[in-house]
Amino acid sequence: MMNKNVGEYIEKQKSPQKEILQKIRKLIYKVVPSAIEVMSYGVPAFKLNGSVIMYAGFANHIGIYPEPDTIKVFAKELTGYETAKGTIKFNLAKPIPYSLIEKIVKYRFGVK
Numbered sequence: 001m002m003n004k005n006v007g008e009y010i011e012k013q014k015s016p017q018k019e020i021l022q023k024i025r026k027l028i029y030k031v032v033p034s035a036i037e038v039m040s041y042g043v044p045a046f047k048l049n050g051s052v053i054m055y056a057g058f059a060n061h062i063g064i065y066p067e068p069d070t071i072k073v074f075a076k077e078l079t080g081y082e083t084a085k086g087t088i089k090f091n092l093a094k095p096i097p098y099s100l101i102e103k104i105v106k107y108r109f110g111v112k
Contacts, residue, residue: 002029003037006044010057017057020096024055024062027102032109046109053108061089064101066108074104 010021021044028035028046035046043056043065054065061082068086071078077100082089088104090096105111 001037003039003044005039006037009039009044013057016092017062020062020092021055021057023096023098024064024101027098028053028105031102031105031111035109048109051109053105058089060093061091062096064088064090064104066104070104070108073107074100077103 006025010018010025013021025037025044029037032046032048035048038045038047040047040052040054043054043063045052045054045065052067054063056063056065065086066088071083071086071088075083078088081097082091
């Protein structure tokens with residue numbers, strides 16, 4: 001079920017962040033339809049069976065927060081993107097890698 005507060009967060013974003021966040025939201029719903037959508041630490045998140053993934057819009061990038069172990073697993077595929085302990089930054093000046101985001105979501109939630 002879509003969370004009203006998440007919808008409001010996304011609607012407040014400027015373009016292209018708003019459209020990118022909408023695509024990410026739909027992608028996660030498609031991949032993990034049973035996940036629960038919430039706001040966590042002030043940003044949109046999906047939770048399921050103790051796993052969580054958060055995402056957010058910023059002035060120059062979209063942030064995805066899939067936990068540090070996930071970033072390690074995808075280290076090779078994330079070459080060229082800024083990462084930190086639990087953060088992946090997708091610069092708005094480059095195409096957003098939705099297929100990679102989908103792989104990360106599947107891994108995070110144990111979807112085959």
